[in-house]
Amino acid sequence: MATHARILSRIIPDSFKVGQSIRFNSYDATRVNLKLSGNTKVICQGFTGKQGTFHSKQAIEYGTKMVGGVSPGKGGKTHLDLPVFNSVKEAKAATGADATVIYVPPPGAAAAINEAMDAEISLIVCITEGIPQQDMVKVKHRLLRQNKTRLVGPNCPGIIAPEQCKIGIMPGHIHQKGVVGVVSRSGTLTYEAVHQTTQVGLGQTLCVGIGGDPFNGTDFIDCLEVFLKDPETKGIILIGEIGGVAEEQAADYLLKHNTGPNAKPVVSFIAGLSAPPGRRMGHAGAIISGGKGGAQDKINALEKAGVIVTKSPAQMGNELLKEMRRLALA
Amino acid sequence: MATMLRSAVLAEHILLKNATKVLGSTTSNWQPQKQQTRNLNVHEHISYTLLKDAGIQVPKFGVAKTKQEAKKIAQDLATKDIVLKAQVLAGGRGKGHFKNGLKGGVRMVYSPEEAEDIAGQMLGQYLITKQTGEKGRICNAVMVTERKFPRKEFYFAIMMERAFSGPVIIASSQGGVNIEEVAAENPNAILYEPIDISKGLSKEQAEKVAVKVGLSSQKDKTADMLLKMYDLFCKKDALLIEINPYAEDAGETYFSLDAKFRFDDNAGFRQKELFALRDWTQEDEKEVAAAKFDLNYIALDGNIGCLVNGAGLAMATMDIISLHGGSPANFLDVGGGATAQAVKEAFKIITADPKVHAILVNIFGGIMRCDVIAEGIIAAAKELNLKMPIVCRLQGTNVDDAKVLIASSGLKILPVDNLDEAARLVVKLSNIVSLARDAKLDINFEIPL
Numbered sequence: 001m002a003t004h005a006r007i008l009s010r011i012i013p014d015s016f017k018v019g020q021s022i023r024f025n026s027y028d029a030t031r032v033n034l035k036l037s038g039n040t041k042v043i044c045q046g047f048t049g050k051q052g053t054f055h056s057k058q059a060i061e062y063g064t065k066m067v068g069g070v071s072p073g074k075g076g077k078t079h080l081d082l083p084v085f086n087s088v089k090e091a092k093a094a095t096g097a098d099a100t101v102i103y104v105p106p107p108g109a110a111a112a113i114n115e116a117m118d119a120e121i122s123l124i125v126c127i128t129e130g131i132p133q134q135d136m137v138k139v140k141h142r143l144l145r146q147n148k149t150r151l152v153g154p155n156c157p158g159i160i161a162p163e164q165c166k167i168g169i170m171p172g173h174i175h176q177k178g179v180v181g182v183v184s185r186s187g188t189l190t191y192e193a194v195h196q197t198t199q200v201g202l203g204q205t206l207c208v209g210i211g212g213d214p215f216n217g218t219d220f221i222d223c224l225e226v227f228l229k230d231p232e233t234k235g236i237i238l239i240g241e242i243g244g245v246a247e248e249q250a251a252d253y254l255l256k257h258n259t260g261p262n263a264k265p266v267v268s269f270i271a272g273l274s275a276p277p278g279r280r281m282g283h284a285g286a287i288i289s290g291g292k293g294g295a296q297d298k299i300n301a302l303e304k305a306g307v308i309v310t311k312s313p314a315q316m317g318n319e320l321l322k323e324m325r326r327l328a329l330a
Numbered sequence: 331m332a333t334m335l336r337s338a339v340l341a342e343h344i345l346l347k348n349a350t351k352v353l354g355s356t357t358s359n360w361q362p363q364k365q366q367t368r369n370l371n372v373h374e375h376i377s378y379t380l381l382k383d384a385g386i387q388v389p390k391f392g393v394a395k396t397k398q399e400a401k402k403i404a405q406d407l408a409t410k411d412i413v414l415k416a417q418v419l420a421g422g423r424g425k426g427h428f429k430n431g432l433k434g435g436v437r438m439v440y441s442p443e444e445a446e447d448i449a450g451q452m453l454g455q456y457l458i459t460k461q462t463g464e465k466g467r468i469c470n471a472v473m474v475t476e477r478k479f480p481r482k483e484f485y486f487a488i489m490m491e492r493a494f495s496g497p498v499i500i501a502s503s504q505g506g507v508n509i510e511e512v513a514a515e516n517p518n519a520i521l522y523e524p525i526d527i528s529k530g531l532s533k534e535q536a537e538k539v540a541v542k543v544g545l546s547s548q549k550d551k552t553a554d555m556l557l558k559m560y561d562l563f564c565k566k567d568a569l570l571i572e573i574n575p576y577a578e579d580a581g582e583t584y585f586s587l588d589a590k591f592r593f594d595d596n597a598g599f600r601q602k603e604l605f606a607l608r609d610w611t612q613e614d615e616k617e618v619a620a621a622k623f624d625l626n627y628i629a630l631d632g633n634i635g636c637l638v639n640g641a642g643l644a645m646a647t648m649d650i651i652s653l654h655g656g657s658p659a660n661f662l663d664v665g666g667g668a669t670a671q672a673v674k675e676a677f678k679i680i681t682a683d684p685k686v687h688a689i690l691v692n693i694f695g696g697i698m699r700c701d702v703i704a705e706g707i708i709a710a711a712k713e714l715n716l717k718m719p720i721v722c723r724l725q726g727t728n729v730d731d732a733k734v735l736i737a738s739s740g741l742k743i744l745p746v747d748n749l750d751e752a753a754r755l756v757v758k759l760s761n762i763v764s765l766a767r768d769a770k771l772d773i774n775f776e777i778p779l
Binding site: 130131132133137138140144157170171174184187188189191192195212215239241244245269271273274275276 | 643645648651666749
């Protein structure tokens with residue numbers, strides 16, 4: 001089965017694979033919506049469910065400005081001392097919410113994303129894992145042709161600006177406000193990078209988990225642009241994994257936009273170097289098909305772009321500190 | 331008589347070569363790849379049935395569970411050229427062999443009696459191919475089909491492709507076994523037609539593809555086939571339908587001579603009928619057991635068992651073990667919502683593998699709470715009476731509670747906070763156990779207080 005996928009992967013021309021996935025200017029304009037602050041107002045879709053409740057509690061404890069939630073049929077009630085609404089439109093009108101986090105199970109998750117897009121909410125973070133790919137293709141089709149809403153995920157841990165705003169399931173206490181931008185396809189592997197950069201004293205400005213699904217709302221390049229333009233972000237960690245060509249595309253972007261004397265140091269780790277070919281290791285997106293999407297290709301592409309790629313997941317923080325010291329940034 | 335025999339052997343030889351190529355199993359730089367699990371894989375006859383039910387022309391075929399059925403199907407096919415295909419979910423069937431000695435999982439036969447005989451030797455037997463490993467896979471059904479003699483061979487596929495943010499038709503007039511070389515040497519021979527998911531595939535667009543690929547004389551029929559293919563693709567939440575070759579036979583009708591499907595696991599909840607077709611007899615028992623508890627488990631060849639939360643971290647854990655000179659025995663992602671029970675089951679599955687000499691638990695708790703993991707580990711270690719060393723590296727939500735639980739359990743679980751150290755330690759320990767086993771020594775680990 002894997003061999004024909006391999007055939008197909010060879011067939012798709014390289015120009016389509018690297019650098020030319022369809023980009024719409026309108027959607028790119030929403031990259032700025034990724035910049036969270038202490039004032040970002042957040043609502044929760046799936047508010048009264050088990051996951052929604054647990055993580056909203058955690059978010060409130062962390063200091064995120066949760067302003068309410070959506071649970072169709074429960075509008076008018078209160079939950080966790082916050083108002084519940086029947087729809088995102090109602091919630092936004094009443095609270096002025098900037099962002100929504102979605103904990104709705106897979107059968108209804110795409111509809112929840114659409115509902116938030118209807119309400120023109122600036123940022124949607126969809127945590128749900130297991131949304132059918134066809135559903136996400138349709139969502140993405142709509143997403144790319146508008147310029148009000150940015151989607152992060154699905155199947156992602158979320159996005160956090162340490163000590164300001166936490167939207168997602170990441171453990172807040174390992175984070176520390178600082179100078180590193182972290183972007184990753186993985187959830188728990190992101191926490192490793194965060195933990196390490198906290199331990200070496202660098203801290204983080206913004207951590208974005210873009211998730212492991214093949215059709216999703218935000219990719220590496222979207223986050224890299226935010227990090228490169230943000231004066232507080234002095235270093236970047238990019239965590240990739242086998243499958244697809246997102247890392248190669250990121251490398252291409254860095255070659256064009258992150259060179260010269262003001263280039264920001266980037267450290268990367270690519271998971272799956274030791275994974276046997278043809279195996280799907282958990283993520284829908286993490287399949288090596290036919291020679292492309294393998295870890296070594298990504299490592300090569302990133303190194304060409306001046307990225308320091310570490311072979312050990314335990315050395316991301318150390319490598320970045322070393323490089324930032326070398327550049328007198330830390 | 332001698333000439334006939336000789337040509338029969340030659341034809342069989344050619345067919346064998348072609349069959350394996352059609353199955354896509356042998357090209358110059360092909361590596362043996364294990365079956366992708368938890369990604370719905372259906373038997374060939376089901377692929378044929380799906381196409382047939384969608385109105386796409388396939389060769390006449392039947393599925394035999396007994397040799398008598400094989401004979402009957404062969405008789406009904408009323409042709410002297412019959413192909414028997416063992417229904418085993420692995421590539422390389424043509425070149426494989428059965429445990430009872432029968433050579434080849436794809437065989438040409440020339441009479442219903444021969445069909446009965448050969449099918450009888452296939453059914454209930456294990457077929458060993460490059461992809462199945464020494465154990466092989468059980469053959470419980472044989473597809474009996476009329477042999478086609480393809481003249482012109484085309485390639486058609488519809489797949490969900492990241493690069494196009496959606497579905498795309500891929501087509502070529504140079505289909506068949508060498509499609510990969512074609513792609514490498516003559517990329518212009520491959521055409522791509524992205525489909526707008528919101529609009530679907532129109533007749534005009536399908537006709538355009540038919541003409542571009544060189545089938546203007548068959549424009550209507552080809553467009554019709556493509557429309558049906560796309561309809562099937564959407565209806566079944568397929569991620570890929572590949573027909574290679576779509577070929578003209580001597581009678582100038584076009585047939586789909588081989589089809590591969592890949593389905594979206596995430597759509598299981600709304601494709602119950604389709605997913606009920608999953609043949610668990612074709613999958614590794616451990617991986618089947620794991621799926622029952624929503625654990626994502628893939629068996630590998632090494633001797634260090636891994637238990638991790640999150641696919642990325644699990645892969646990274648395998649990477650760091652390799653970096654320190656060790657060899658992971660498995661990939662196992664317990665996921666975000668695992669209970670203590672699931673963790674215990676995960677341990678059972680890992681330790682059921684006799685090759686495992688040491689275990690590394692690497693949990694970074696986000697949704698996953700470390701104390702839940704700790705409870706699971708303790709329960710498992712007690713119930714399974716584990717003798718092998720367990721290195722436990724925990725971080726994140728409720729980590730302090732977890733450490734207290736482990737310390738007060740009195741079990742031989744080594745807590746290590748640093749991932750590098752944890753990996754180094756587990757590799758060392760697994761080497762010690764290996765040496766001890768080689769020397770036939772019993773080994774006991776004590777943790778000094």
